[in-house]
Every structure is written in structure tokens, then in C-alpha cells.
Amino acid sequence: MRFPDGFVWGAATAAYQVEGAVDEDGRGPSIWDTFTRVPGAIAGGDTGDVACDHYHRYPQDVDLLAGLGLGAYRFSIAWPRIQPDGRGPASQKGLDHYRRVVDRLLERGVTPYVTLYHWDLPQALQDAGGWPERDTAHRFAEYAALVHDALGDTVRHWTTINEPKVASHAGYGTGIHAPGVRDLALRDRAVHHLLLGHGLALQALRPGGNTLGITLDVSPVLPYSPDPQDVAAARRVDVDSHRLFLDPLLTGRYPVALDAVRDGDLDLIAAPVDFLGVNYYRRIYARAVPHGALRAEELAPPGLPVTTVGWPVEPDGLREVLVMLRDDYPGLPPLFVTENGAAFPDVVAADGSVDDPLRVDYLHGHLLALREAISEGVDVRGYFVWTLLDNFEWAEGFAARFGIVHVDYADQRRVPKTSARWLGRVARDNAVPPPK
Numbered sequence: 112m113r114f115p116d117g118f119v120w121g122a123a124t125a126a127y128q129v130e131g132a133v134d135e136d137g138r139g140p141s142i143w144d145t146f147t148r149v150p151g152a153i154a155g156g157d158t159g160d161v162a163c164d165h166y167h168r169y170p171q172d173v174d175l176l177a178g179l180g181l182g183a184y185r186f187s188i189a190w191p192r193i194q195p196d197g198r199g200p201a202s203q204k205g206l207d208h209y210r211r212v213v214d215r216l217l218e219r220g221v222t223p224y225v226t227l228y229h230w231d232l233p234q235a236l237q238d239a240g241g242w243p244e245r246d247t248a249h250r251f252a253e254y255a256a257l258v259h260d261a262l263g264d265t266v267r268h269w270t271t272i273n274e275p276k277v278a279s280h281a282g283y284g285t286g287i288h289a290p291g292v293r294d295l296a297l298r299d300r301a302v303h304h305l306l307l308g309h310g311l312a313l314q315a316l317r318p319g320g321n322t323l324g325i326t327l328d329v330s331p332v333l334p335y336s337p338d339p340q341d342v343a344a345a346r347r348v349d350v351d352s353h354r355l356f357l358d359p360l361l362t363g364r365y366p367v368a369l370d371a372v373r374d375g376d377l378d379l380i381a382a383p384v385d386f387l388g389v390n391y392y393r394r395i396y397a398r399a400v401p402h403g404a405l406r407a408e409e410l411a412p413p414g415l416p417v418t419t420v421g422w423p424v425e426p427d428g429l430r431e432v433l434v435m436l437r438d439d440y441p442g443l444p445p446l447f448v449t450e451n452g453a454a455f456p457d458v459v460a461a462d463g464s465v466d467d468p469l470r471v472d473y474l475h476g477h478l479l480a481l482r483e484a485i486s487e488g489v490d491v492r493g494y495f496v497w498t499l500l501d502n503f504e505w506a507e508g509f510a511a512r513f514g515i516v517h518v519d520y521a522d523q524r525r526v527p528k529t530s531a532r533w534l535g536r537v538a539r540d541n542a543v544p545p546p547k
């Protein structure tokens with residue numbers, strides 16, 4: 112089961128989830144530093160203060176990644192390290208840190224894939240209103256340009272924003288993520304300004320001749336039952352979670368009216384990208400309920416195997432989303448799977464090793480589904496596992512371990528799990544073993 116020549120194999124992380132060192136080298140506070148202090152917001156009261164200490168240990172972590180045979184690293188830049196207050200000149204210490212990370216990657220033959228925003232908004236910008244404020248989109252483009260000016264000579268692949276839906280919907284709608292706001296009108300404004308920030312950043316970065324894109328989380332949405340009410344509920348969830356982002360980016364139109372939109376915004380948002388990143392974890396099932404804005408609840412049918420965070424394991428859903436994108440959006444840019452992976456309750460054996468057959472099976476199934484989508488003609492250029500290291504999994508804290516490398520948070524020791532070696536072999540062979 113070979114993959115096309117030049118197919119990119121990598122691992123992904125995000126700054127707040129792995130770096131720690133939140134007070135070092137002039138970093139300002141982000142909304143996640145604030146939110147993790149809210150009692151009850153995070154499982155176990157965990158914070159990203161130390162996390163995997165990747166800020167200091169990136170050299171070894173890069174060596175580990177390269178040693179496995181993975182050729183690409185997708186990581187995010189912490190905006191509050193570059194602009195501690197969210198505006199003004201770039202902090203040289205912040206830029207220098209990421210320059211060193213990039214240099215290390217290049218020395219080890221690993222291609223950097225930089226994400227500019229993976230949810231750690233400078234707290235000062237939230238104090239000024241956050242993503243519901245139009246100015247935040249302009250501030251983001253300014254920050255993007257500062258980073259690009261410093262690293263654009265060596266970094267070719269740039270993602271503006273990771274999963275704008277989670278940033279808007281979880282951050283400002285349900286409030287389960289930072290900044291913990293629950294207000295649907297503000298949520299809708301955040302949707303538009305995240306996308307506008309992407310569009311403005313594209314405009315700022317485009318002259319560099321680089322490869323630019325955005326990453327969305329996409330799932331097939333199915334009705335919980337054949338009942339027409341559930342079918343309608345699934346449609347509402349699909350529009351609210353996916354079409355609300357895909358349509359403006361790829362067709363220049365929102366599927367619903369949003370108040371915050373001004374003349375010209377959609378032209379910026381729909382400017383061509385060089386790739387679309389797709390994060391896939393699971394199928395979503397929707398059931399009609401009488402309450403809530405969408406009158407729908409998400410719940411998985413009984414009997415499906417699930418991960419630590421309750422997500423059903425359904426590999427073919429990855430093929431479905433890739434084929435759906437190709438079929439529904441003519442002129443679709445090339446795709447990368449920028450995240451895919453699973454949390455399972457890993458067991459450390461007496462000899463210190465971590466065998467994770469469930470994760471190996473998860474990756475195997477999803478890579479076969481990805482290979483199938485490529486055979487069906489979908490243009491997918493690369494695959495990044497979520498994630499390199501066990502890390503701070505947002506509201507779930509450290510309890511959900513998604514890494515292919517086990518982290519002992521007491522001493523920061525890294526132990527590659529069986530899945531890390533398995534994926535490294537796949538990457539080196541550029542081929543996935545046949546189904547079991």
C-alpha cells in the first residue's frame with residue numbers, strides 16, 4: 112500500500128500544549144494562562160505552565176522526531192512570545208527562540224510546517240474584546256507579518272489558523288475553552304473575525320512566494336437515527352460546524368447571514384490558498400432535541416469502540432471527509448491531513464516501555480482509509496499524526512494522552528511508544544502495511 116512519491120510524513124504539536132516556560136523570555140499571558148486558573152475549567156486543575164517543557168527540550172524532541180524517520184514537524188508559534196501585549200514590535204527573544212527551533216529542524220533534515228495561531232490569544236487582546244472584535248483580525252495579520260519577516264527565508268509552509276471552529280465555538284459559544292465566553296452573538300462575530308484574520312494574513316504573507324493554508328476540523332455528520340428530525344439536526348450541525356467555514360473560504364459565501372461581515376471581507380477570506388489542512392478524529396452523530404440554538408445534541412451510537420475522550424473510532428470517516436471535500440468544492444486546493452490520532456489509557460510496563468496496540472490499530476485503519484481516498488483521486492500531500500508527545504489536552508488536561516511518545520510529567524522522560532516506531536517505519540517505507 113504505497114503512498115505517492117514525495118508524500119509528507121510528520122507529527123504535530125501546538126505551543127501551549129507542549130512548551131511550558133510561560134513566564135520566560137518576556138512571554139506575555141495568553142487566554143489559556145487565564146482560563147486554566149478558573150476553578151473547574153480544566154480536568155484535574157491542570158495548566159500548561161510546564162507541560163512537556165518543550166521550550167527547553169525542543170533539541171532532543173526534534174532529534175527524537177527525526178530519529179523515528181518522520182520528515183516534517185507541524186508546530187505553532189506562541190503569539191504572546193512574539194507580541195506579549197498582542198500589538199507593537201516583535202520581541203527579539205521570542206523570534207530567536209523559533210529561529211533556533213527551525214534551525215534545529217533543518218539541521219536534522221525535518222521540514223518545518225508553522226501554524227501561526229493555535230488558540231493562545233494574548234490576554235491583552237481578549238481584554239480589548241478578543242475575536243468578537245474586528246481589530247483582533249488586524250492585529251493577527253500584523254503578528255503574522257512579523258513572524259513571516261523573521262522566518263520566511265527558511266520556512267516555506269505556513270498555516271494561518273488551526274481549527275477556527277473550535278476557537279469560536281468552544282471559546283465563545285459553549286465556553287469550554289478559553290476565554291470561556293458563552294454568547295452566541297459574540298461567537299458568530301468570532302467566526303467572522305477569525306476567518307477575516309486568515310484573509311488579512313494571507314494578503315500580508317502572499318508576496319513571500321510561500322505555501323499558505325488554513326486548517327479546519329472536518330467530520331462526517333450523520334443522523335443518530337433515520338428519523339427525519341435527526342436527519343435535519345445532522346444537517347444543522349454540519350452547516351454550523353463545517354459549511355460555516357468551508358463555504359466562505361472555498362466559495363466566498365456564508366451559508367447563513369452574519370452581522371459582522373463588511374463589504375470586501377469575503378474577497379479576502381476566499382483568496383486562494385495553496386493547501387487546506389484537514390484535522391480528522393471521528394464521525395459526529397446528531398440527534399434532534401427541543402432545546403438549544405441548533406436543537407441538536409451530539410452523541411455516538413452505543414457499541415462503537417471509543418477513545419479516552421469518548422470519540423468513536425471510525426477510520427473510514429477520514430476517507431469520507433476527504434472525498435466529500437473533493438466532491439462538494441470544485442477547485443479544492445491540495446489537502447494535508449494536519450492532525451489525526453487518538454488518546455488511549457497507555458500502560459507503562461515494568462521495563463519502562465509503552466506498548467499501545469490500540470493506537471497502532473487506530474493509525475493503521477486511518478492510513479488505509481487515507482490511502483483509499485488517494486486511490487479515489489483525492490489530492491492529499493501529507494499526513495501529520497496528532498501528536499508527537501503526550502501533552503496538555505486543553506479542557507481534558509494531561510489525562511488524555513494522544514502522543515506517539517510517552518511523557519512522564521514527573522521527570523519529563525520521553526519514551527517512544529510502539530506506535531512511534533510503527534509510524535516511523537510507515538514513513539520510511541512510504542507505505543502502510545495491508546489490512547490485518
Ligand code: FCB
Nearest residue numbers: 125273274277497504505
Ligand atoms: C484538535 C486540536 C489539537 C488537539 C486535538 C486532540 O482539535 O487542534 O490541539 O487538542 O484536537
